[in-house]
Amino acid sequence: MRVAGLAVTALLGGTLAACGGGGGDEASDTLRVTLANHVWTEKIIEAIPEFEEETGLTVDLTQLGEDQLSAQYNVQLNAGTDEIDVMMYRPLQEGKLFAQNGYLADLTERVESNSEWEWSDFQSGPVDSTTFEDKVVGIPTITEREVLYYRTDLLEAAGLEVPETLEELEAAAQQISEENPDVAGFVARTGKSPAVTQFSSFLYSFGGDFIDEEGNSAVASPEAKEAYAYYGRMINEYGPENVSTDMSWPEAMAIFTQGGAAFYTEADSLYQNATDPANSQVADNVGFAPLPAGPAGSKPYNVPSWGLGINEASNNQDNAWKFIEWATSKEMVLEIQQAGVPGPRTSVWADPEGTATYPEDLVAAIESSAENGVGYDRPLVINVAEAREIVGDPLVIGITGGDVDAAADAASESFQSFLDDERE
Amino acid sequence: MTVASPPRTNPPKDRRPGNTRYKTYSDWANNHRKWLFAAPAMIFVGILIIFPLGWTMYLSLTDSSGSVRAESDFIGFANYAEVLADTDRFWPAVGRTFAFTSVALAVQMILGMCIALLLWRPFKGEKWVRVAILLPLVATPVAVGMMWRLIFDPNIGFANQVLAFVGIPAQPWLSGQSTALPTVIFIDIWQWTPMVVIILLAGLTSLSEEPDEAARIDGANAWQRFRYVTVPLLMPTIIVAVLLRSIDALKTFDLLYATKGRGGGSFNEVETLNIYAYGLSFDYNDYGLSSTVLIIFFLIIIAAMWVLTRRRKDV
Numbered sequence: 207m208r209v210a211g212l213a214v215t216a217l218l219g220g221t222l223a224a225c226g227g228g229g230g231d232e233a234s235d236t237l238r239v240t241l242a243n244h245v246w247t248e249k250i251i252e253a254i255p256e257f258e259e260e261t262g263l264t265v266d267l268t269q270l271g272e273d274q275l276s277a278q279y280n281v282q283l284n285a286g287t288d289e290i291d292v293m294m295y296r297p298l299q300e301g302k303l304f305a306q307n308g309y310l311a312d313l314t315e316r317v318e319s320n321s322e323w324e325w326s327d328f329q330s331g332p333v334d335s336t337t338f339e340d341k342v343v344g345i346p347t348i349t350e351r352e353v354l355y356y357r358t359d360l361l362e363a364a365g366l367e368v369p370e371t372l373e374e375l376e377a378a379a380q381q382i383s384e385e386n387p388d389v390a391g392f393v394a395r396t397g398k399s400p401a402v403t404q405f406s407s408f409l410y411s412f413g414g415d416f417i418d419e420e421g422n423s424a425v426a427s428p429e430a431k432e433a434y435a436y437y438g439r440m441i442n443e444y445g446p447e448n449v450s451t452d453m454s455w456p457e458a459m460a461i462f463t464q465g466g467a468a469f470y471t472e473a474d475s476l477y478q479n480a481t482d483p484a485n486s487q488v489a490d491n492v493g494f495a496p497l498p499a500g501p502a503g504s505k506p507y508n509v510p511s512w513g514l515g516i517n518e519a520s521n522n523q524d525n526a527w528k529f530i531e532w533a534t535s536k537e538m539v540l541e542i543q544q545a546g547v548p549g550p551r552t553s554v555w556a557d558p559e560g561t562a563t564y565p566e567d568l569v570a571a572i573e574s575s576a577e578n579g580v581g582y583d584r585p586l587v588i589n590v591a592e593a594r595e596i597v598g599d600p601l602v603i604g605i606t607g608g609d610v611d612a613a614a615d616a617a618s619e620s621f622q623s624f625l626d627d628e629r630e
Numbered sequence: 631m632t633v634a635s636p637p638r639t640n641p642p643k644d645r646r647p648g649n650t651r652y653k654t655y656s657d658w659a660n661n662h663r664k665w666l667f668a669a670p671a672m673i674f675v676g677i678l679i680i681f682p683l684g685w686t687m688y689l690s691l692t693d694s695s696g697s698v699r700a701e702s703d704f705i706g707f708a709n710y711a712e713v714l715a716d717t718d719r720f721w722p723a724v725g726r727t728f729a730f731t732s733v734a735l736a737v738q739m740i741l742g743m744c745i746a747l748l749l750w751r752p753f754k755g756e757k758w759v760r761v762a763i764l765l766p767l768v769a770t771p772v773a774v775g776m777m778w779r780l781i782f783d784p785n786i787g788f789a790n791q792v793l794a795f796v797g798i799p800a801q802p803w804l805s806g807q808s809t810a811l812p813t814v815i816f817i818d819i820w821q822w823t824p825m826v827v828i829i830l831l832a833g834l835t836s837l838s839e840e841p842d843e844a845a846r847i848d849g850a851n852a853w854q855r856f857r858y859v860t861v862p863l864l865m866p867t868i869i870v871a872v873l874l875r876s877i878d879a880l881k882t883f884d885l886l887y888a889t890k891g892r893g894g895g896s897f898n899e900v901e902t903l904n905i906y907a908y909g910l911s912f913d914y915n916d917y918g919l920s921s922t923v924l925i926i927f928f929l930i931i932i933a934a935m936w937v938l939t940r941r942r943k944d945v
Contacts, residue, residue, distance in 0.1 A: 273892070277912045284698050303915065307697040398896035448784035450805030451896040461785060588696070591913035595893065602896040606807070 233522045237529055239292040240268045242275045244512065245478070246348050247294070249542045250533055257532050263525055276300065283309045288519045291526040297335040297344055297513045302588045304515070305338035311516040313342045316527050323531055324553075331581035332510035332550045345534045346510035346550040350475040351575035352407040352497050352583075353506070353568065359491040360389065360468045368495045372411065372436065375469060375498045379444040382468040391444030393458050393467035394437070396605050398598035399591070400454035401437075403583040404471055405601055406507050409433045411500030416585040416597055416621075423625060425597050426618030429502075434614050438604015451602045463488060471497065474572055475511065478546045481565065494568040496575055508579025510550055548572065585621075587628055596621045683928070690921035698917055709922040719898065719906055720923065724930075726811060726894075727902040731879040734818045738875060739868070741819065742826025747856075749827070750834045767824040775888025778817045779804060804889055810899040814889055818882065826871050833867025834860075873938055880931055883908065903927045 241247045247269060254265050268290075270278055279300070282290060295304060304310050317325040325333075325342075332346035354375070356368065364382050369375040379391025395401040409415065414429035424430060441449055446461055455472060459479050462470040463486035474494070483489040497506040514533060516526045532538065539549040544563050554560040555576075561569045585593040600613035659666060690709055694702035713720050749760060766774070781788045782803035790800040803813045841863065845855045861868075883904045886894060893909055894901030901909075903923060910920035 280912050280915065286699060303696060307700060309697075396896070397891070399892065446785055448790075448800050448802050448805065450784055450802070451807075452805060452891060464786065466785065589914055589916075591892075592916075598896075 410505035413502035507583035
């Protein structure tokens, strides 16, 4: 009986201690960091022991997949948790929502205070995306642009040059898919929501956009309709057989790296999946080029896909900032960029060491994309997930060979009422 | 479970039955013992079931979105009106929920009964067969979903390779608009039929032999004995299996999310009420609308269970 009593006391005590351990007004030596599964995360985890040694802090790390991370934030931040100090988030997807809800601490003073760390060194597009109502709420960590991945061997066999316009791309995809029955001419994401970000570059290159200057839906403009029709046709006619309408990048990348497609448009930050012989059967034959130009030129997106922020409710904000400063320092960005993750710092891109490990044609493609790039790859609204599904609808209709014009009109109508609702 | 009686000890001095304070407590405890014993369970139910349900009901009457801590307005039954008039997502999701449940349940019951009858009489290697049949049951639905997603991949999947081997053209399986729902139903059947088998087998082995023997002596054939003797005797067990499986199938989430992701696919082809409500909450941050869908879903489940349990009483 006494043993049972002791056990109960211990259990209760333990639980209470665990409950109390996270809170308290005092800054803790334990820093709770939540990160997404990403190549960047893998590199930073390798370096965390150095940070712990330098600062004497202990990093308590939580690592989650993208969807789980998003669901976790929704639950925990909604409940006002102080159990997260540093949070990795997607500025374009959740940035507005989180900032508006007051989940992200204002970092404006902190970024200005350390001249050595140099805030002005960060590219302006990514900085815009992590700024909300003139306040800095996040620090960009990973940037990406859409580029064309292609198979050098297939192009050579077909006697083709690397396509520079979307028309040439379509002709090349058609020729290769006709000449090689087992190989698709073109592959890209097909899932209603995942495809939107990659489609955005096509949309801009055709001269369209998601929202016009007055803040109204622009997805039924003639330019947008052409872009929808083009993207859908490329996959419907020259894409893999039995193409699924649920593909995000892992599925599309798998088709490309297993030799199933000649051309593939995707974010440059994923290039190692295609060039690493361990993952890719076509590693020796992969080439990179800027996104081919449409009627409005080559206008790929150029965005920060991830950033680091501090939870407004955290009691450990000073230490959290130490971590962010360290993780986004020039040295760390250079190190991680060399390992294949494109960073947000101008000085690192200007440094030959920063691009030495990249394929030459990829560096050229990234440079040209950074010049003409557009700073967003999805509608800039608060409820991004719903907006993506609305504007993604004509894509899947096109991919399955349906009536894209009608779908774009219907999507525009829903998108307009969505925008009106959000403006209220 | 056996309940050991407490060791008899002499009551401490001040707690002798004669002590009025002790007597009052003890009488009070005796008079209220049904409440005292039930209290832990009631507190548990209150905190973990009634409070969340009440909160969800409250949210369903507000326009809460973005953050549940953000200010929201009380809008009465406006969400209910919106949801019930939604023929794009809500009603198709209701249809899919019932299609999924009824087809999966019917096949599982028939298949489960056949397998249980086969396993009923002892045979050589019976143990191995039982283990093999139970295997799908011990895997987590998310892992099962991912495994089948690979098998049914339209380009590199095993399923289409087998079809190609026997000369049948590749099928879209999970990726087709019209084939996705039947495919996830198939996966559910694969995973949960063993559960029906276990329940029915337990029922069958507890049946007494006499009625069957009597029918045999009266000249009934195998089908007649099954139809008029075994099934009626087994009915209570069958109803239990139907109840358990239908509740489970109605609220299936993990399998659908693991195979088709958010929204049940690009055309919402496997979007059931659960997936729809999850999307409203976690993708759209529309807590008011999501709570409304959940409350309606809750009422639907209560109604379905009420119908089924009434049937059980009739038996």
